[in-house]
Amino acid sequence: MLSFALGAASYSETTTAAISDSIEVKDYLTTLSPDNIHPKTNREIVLSLLKGHYSSPTIDDTLSSHMFDSYLKSLDPNKLYWTKSEIKAFQKYRLNLDNALLTNDLSAAFDIFNQYQNKMIHRMVWVQELLAKEASIWDFEKKESLVIDREDAKWAETDEELDELWKKRIKNSLLGLKLAGKTVEEATETLQKRFKNQLHRAGQTKSEDVFELYMNAFTMTFDPHTNYLSPRDAENFDINMSLSLEGIGAVLQSDNEFTKVVRLIAAGPADKAGELKPGDRIVSVGQDETGEMVDVVGERLDDVVKKIRGKRDTTVRLEIIPASASDITQTKTISIVRNKVKLEEQSAQKDIIELTRNGESYKIGVINIPTFYMDFEAYRKRDPNYKSTSRDVKRLIGELEQEGIDGLVIDLRNNGGGSLFEARELTGLFIKQGPAVQVRYTDQKVEVHTNDDPNVYYNGPMTVLVNRLSASASEIFAGAMQDYKRAIIVGGQTFGKGTVQSLQRLRHGELKLTQAKFYRISGQSTQEQGVIPDIIYPSLYDKDVVGESSLENALPWDTIRPIHHKKYGDFSGLISTLDARHQRRIESNPDFQYLNKQIERINEQREKEHVSLNEQERKAERESLELTSLELENQRRKAKGEAAFKTVEEMNEFNSNQESTDKKPAQDDAALVESSEILIDILSLTPQVADNGRALKL
Known part of the structure; x- marks a missing residue:
């Protein structure tokens, strides 16, 4: 029997022989062309973007070149189907797509797509023929590897080069399934179904799908949140939201x-x-x-x-x-x-962390805000008891103060945003009225959102805890607290979603259009950069993978004129001391030590450029990773006085059960406890206190 290295015939041989005349290819290959409505929709989208997009775009050769690359990438992101010579043949379109957009000419879009579809379908049939061969062609003892990330790879010189790449990809998938417990035969059957499904979907591709893909290659050159939605996707817009x-x-x-x-x-x-x-x-x-x-x-x-x-x-x-x-x-x-998803379950919740420092006891209040919510229907009906984030937080503050808290942590981790109105109102709970955020629109006019309530509902020391998944309204509130010097911001750099979209109905589908941008009262945008904490915690989130800055064509961070605003404190002289104390604590904290070691291990794995296709090497790598995880977990448990796990299976079962239960109490959350410790540091380092003993003067 032939070995893996001498497996199936080359792609070029197969396409010119068995595949080109096969029933499968004839069944799936179609030549698509624009529907009558598409040129009209093209024009409508172009005009809407030119008139309404925040960045005031220009349609020129630079845009054309960028759009050309984006379109090819959307079709073949891993460079698996086309060869270098085929890409070279498409270069005639590189600087002509701008003219095509302005004249509603979609021929280039469909020409490129039809050639892609041809290559992809032939390749899928070639894969099926390869998988139909005897399982013994796959040599899992051979020393070879596969490049993990091909985004920056060069286009293959020949189809034969692509053949070898696909053999390795298939072998990697088979090996993955084999290591997950399947036999080679079962793994082969899984892949056959997978690629058969891809063939089936290719055969169902409509002109509408091509048009939507092409239009988004255009719209997303301006920013990643400006999208064309086909009538089907517009009808199911909640698919993109939740x-x-x-x-x-x-x-x-x-x-x-x-x-x-x-x-x-x-x-x-x-x-x-x-x-x-x-x-x-x-x-x-x-x-x-x-x-x-x-x-x-x-x-x-x-x-x-x-x-x-x-x-x-x-x-x-x-x-x-x-x-x-x-x-x-x-x-x-x-x-x-x-x-x-029930509104009441998204409500802000309170907790208390009790700590002792130098023989003195402290109570730190915690308010977790999962989202910025508001019952708009009840509000429109003028229901005096309508539910909202700011109203709930106001009530929780009162309850916590009745319990005698010494400081307050606002937990915004994983809060993806919500109501802008509520971000403004929440800001107002902690300041004596004033601006909360600026919004600049397409015409460059700036609107200032101001809280007019002169009352302050909490005047004590605060930390605001954020992470990479804190976005939009969360960033507005955290940014305002930082600019007013009203709170110390701690945690991880936030998401950086600082743009505003509106949905515009077209005669055929809809256009989600970026029309405004958020700015802090300091004049800094929350876009791309987000809010950078005063004290940064270690984080498992990779900024190159998660966050606005990881998205292609994200609008840049910039500044506008700041708004005059009051400063409620001066933390500039405190931050270095607070951070030094924070660093000393987390160096001996078992949870933070564990987190740092996890980050090191994940970063090591992310730096790997190749994955081994040798079964024994892969098993050894997996076992090593599992044993490292067990060792790290047991180090943490030992430091906390807990019993060590005997096996990886015992650890995994425990973690799975833990994850499936309700969220852990604040007292057991290392990040919340550390945020509370920082508050105690602030109390010890701040000589100016109000009459109630521990509240900062406003």
């Missing part, structure tokens, strides 16, 4: 052949279950507790969403590659019970 009110509560997006979790909806089923995380990639989906796991790698986003959605109180199982996994063989299966 998995409906009765789903799992997660925002998903396509990430090459995978579906990736972008964020979780606060208090949604996935968030409460605790196992699904931003950055996780979904491999397969199963219904109920025993339903077959259906492979979804390579599927369209909306098709994956349909599988995940379902009736309330039913269970969906997801096989995922965790964001922290070192390679795609490290999958795990989780279960989530679908449910409705």
Whole structure:
């Protein structure tokens, strides 16, 4: 039997022989052309962008070149189908797409796509023929490797070079499935189904799909949040926002052949279950507790969403590659019970952390704000008891002060934003009226959102805890507290979502258009840079993967004229001392030590450029990673006086059970405890106190 290295015939031989005349290719190959409505929609989109986009775009050769690259990347992001000579043949379009846009000419879009579709379908059939060969062609003892990230790779010189690349990719997938417990035959069957599904979807591609892809290559040259939505996607716009009110509560997006979790909806089923995380990639989906796991790698986003959605109180199982996994063989299966996201479950919640310093006891209040919410319907009906973030926080502050707190932590971790009105109102709880945020529009006019309530509802020392998933309204509030010198901001650099979109109806579909930008009262934008904490905590989130700055064509950070505002304190002389004390504490804190070692390990894995295709090497790597995880976890447990785990399986089972329970109390949350310790530092270092003993003067 032939070895792996001498496996299937070359792609070029196969396409000119068996494949070109095969029934499969004839069944799936079609030549697509624009629908009659598409040139009109092209014109409508171009005019809307020229008139309404925040950046006042120009359609010229520079845009054309950028759009050309974006379109090719959207079709073949990993450079798996086209060769260098084929890409060279497309160069005639590089500087002509601007003229095509202005004349509503879509011929280049469809010419490029039809050639891509031809290559992709032939390749899928070639893969099926390769997988149909005897399993013994796959030599898992051979010493070879596969490049992990091909984004910056060069285009292949020949089809034969692509053949070798595809053989390695298939071998890697087979090896991953084999290490996950499947036989080579079972793994082969899984891949055959996966590629057959891709063929089936290719055969269902419509002109509308091509037009939407091409238009987004255009719109997203201006910024990543300006998108054209086809009539189908416009109708299902909530797919892009969340998995409906009765789903799992997660925002998903396509990430090459995978579906990736972008964020979780606060208090949604996935968030409460605790196992699904931003950055996780979904491999397969199963219904109920025993339903077959259906492979979804390579599927369209909306098709994956349909599988995940379902009736309330039913269970969906997801096989995922965790964001922290070192390679795609490290999958795990989780279960989530679908449910409705309830407003009351998204409400702000309070807790108290009790600490002792130098023999003195302190009570630190904690208010967790999962999202900036407001019951708009009740508000419009003038219901005096309408529910909102600021009203709930005001009540919680009163309750905490009744309990005699010495300081307050506002926890905005994982808060993706929400109501701008509520961000302004929340700011007003801690200052004597004043501006909260500036909004600059397309015409460059600036609108200042001001809180007019002269009352201050809490005047004590504060820290605001943020992380990379704190976005939008969270950044407005945190930025205002930092600019007013009203609180010390701690945690991780925030997301950097500082733009405002509106949805514009077209005759055919809709356009989501960026029309404004947020600015802090200091004049700094929250866009791209986000809010940088005064004291930075270690974080597992990679800024190159998560956050606005990781998105292509994100609008830049900039500044406008600041607004005069009062300063409630001067922390400039305190920050270095506070940070030094913070660093000393976390050096001996078991949870922070564990986190730092996790970050080191993940960074080492991220720097790997190749993955081994040798089974024994991969097993050894996996075992080494698992034993390292066990060792790190047991070091932490020993330092905290807890019993060590005997095996990796025992540790994984414990962690899975822990993740599925309710969130841990504030007293056991290392980041909240450290934020409280910083408050005690502030109290000890701040000589000016108010009459109540520990409240800062305002």
